[in-house]
Amino acid sequence: xxxxxxxxxxxxxxxxxxxxxxxxxxxxxxxxxxxxxxxxxxxxxxxxxxxxxxxxxxxxxxxxxxxxxxxxxxxxxxxxxxxxxxxxxxxxxxxxxxxxxxxxxxxxxxxxxxxxxxxxxxxxxxxxxxxxxxxxxxxxxxxxxxxxxxxxxxxxxxxxxxxxxxxxxxxxxxxxxxxxxxxxx
Amino acid sequence: xxxxxxxxxxxxxxxxxxxxxxxxxxxxxxxxxxxxxxxxxxxxxxxxxxxxxxxxxxxxxxxxxxxxxxxxxxxxxxxxxx
Numbered sequence: 001x002x003x004x005x006x007x008x009x010x011x012x013x014x015x016x017x018x019x020x021x022x023x024x025x026x027x028x029x030x031x032x033x034x035x036x037x038x039x040x041x042x043x044x045x046x047x048x049x050x051x052x053x054x055x056x057x058x059x060x061x062x063x064x065x066x067x068x069x070x071x072x073x074x075x076x077x078x079x080x081x082x083x084x085x086x087x088x089x090x091x092x093x094x095x096x097x098x099x100x101x102x103x104x105x106x107x108x109x110x111x112x113x114x115x116x117x118x119x120x121x122x123x124x125x126x127x128x129x130x131x132x133x134x135x136x137x138x139x140x141x142x143x144x145x146x147x148x149x150x151x152x153x154x155x156x157x158x159x160x161x162x163x164x165x166x167x168x169x170x171x172x173x174x175x176x177x178x179x180x181x182x183x184x185x
Numbered sequence: 186x187x188x189x190x191x192x193x194x195x196x197x198x199x200x201x202x203x204x205x206x207x208x209x210x211x212x213x214x215x216x217x218x219x220x221x222x223x224x225x226x227x228x229x230x231x232x233x234x235x236x237x238x239x240x241x242x243x244x245x246x247x248x249x250x251x252x253x254x255x256x257x258x259x260x261x262x263x264x265x266x267x
Contacts, residue, residue: 019210022202025187038187039198039236040205041249043229044221051264052213055253057245059190079245081252085263088214096259100248174210 002145004128004152008160012167014116017124018086018093020163020170021114025058028169031162034061036077052086058097065147075101091116106144107131128152191239194232201228 010017025035035058042055058080062069069075078101085094093114098107110128117123130148132141186202189195204225212218240246 015210015214019206019214022206022209023186027186035187037190039189039194040201040229040232041236043205045219046264047219049264050216050219052209053260053264057190057240057249079248081249081256083256083259083263086213088216094263096256096263098252098256100245100252103248103251 001129001131002149004126004130004149006126006156008124008126008156009117010122010124010164010167011120012122012171013120014091014114014122016167016171016174017114017122020167021093023166023170024163026166028166029162030165031158035059036061050088052088054084054086056082056084057100058082078102105132105134106148107133108148126156189236189239190243191236194235194239197228197232197235201225201232204228 012020023029025032025038037057037059039057039059040054041057043053045052060078060080062075062078078099080097081100082095082097084096086092087094093112095110095112097110097112108128108130110126112127113125114122115125128149130145130152132144134141134144186199189198208218208223208225212223237246240249
């Protein structure tokens with residue numbers, strides 16, 4: 001098993017970040033062209049805690065390295081199953097994801113937590129655990145795990161940049177909305 | 186908003202996503218959205234009706250069942266009051 005972890009601070013409130021998070025892979029993000037579709041599968045609010053639980057299916061363009069593709073079989077898309085929990089009292093968003101595609105060969109478990117540092121800043125903490133499952137072949141297992149860790153490292157930077165532009169656009173859209181409401185009054 | 190994996194569901198998904206985002210930012214985050222029975226419930230039902238067919242056609246429904254089974258214990262950890 002290999003682990004990848006990172007922490008990033010965004011200069012936006014937790015409310016802004018948790019709202020923009022639902023649009024993370026939308027048209028405002030020009031660094032997420034690998035995400036083709038995001039579908040909501042299930043959504044409910046726990047009546048006692050107020051926690052909002054959401055299941056989503058994220059469909060990506062297959063981007064595994066060529067050698068890995070030829071080893072595991074060619075496929076156009078790969079899919080991720082994500083369950084997120086918004087706790088409005090504790091002000092946390094926790095997202096737990098795992099790969100649906102090739103799940104019998106490699107297991108990628110990712111946990112992301114967004115929590116406020118103060119009224120204007122939010123921390124993003126990401127932790128991914130990658131385990132190749134094919135029997136025996138330790139060298140191949142290591143190569144699969146290493147190549148996925150490299151992919152996480154490359155995506156961390158792109159992910160930050162892309163989400164920054166979503167946050168920026170989202171803040172602007174909400175400001176315009178408020179202005180419209182004020183003008184109408 | 187992002188697209189749906191099934192093109193035929195895009196329109197209803199877009200309507201649901203727009204409704205949800207408004208509800209989330211204007212009600213839920215302000216402590217005024219505490220039930221599943223809200224203004225987006227009807228749209229969600231329509232979206233799911235379309236999506237379920239698409240998931241079944243592509244064989245993704247079975248993979249999802251397995252993933253749900255695998256991740257059950259996460260609910261126990263994350264659904265608690267902290």
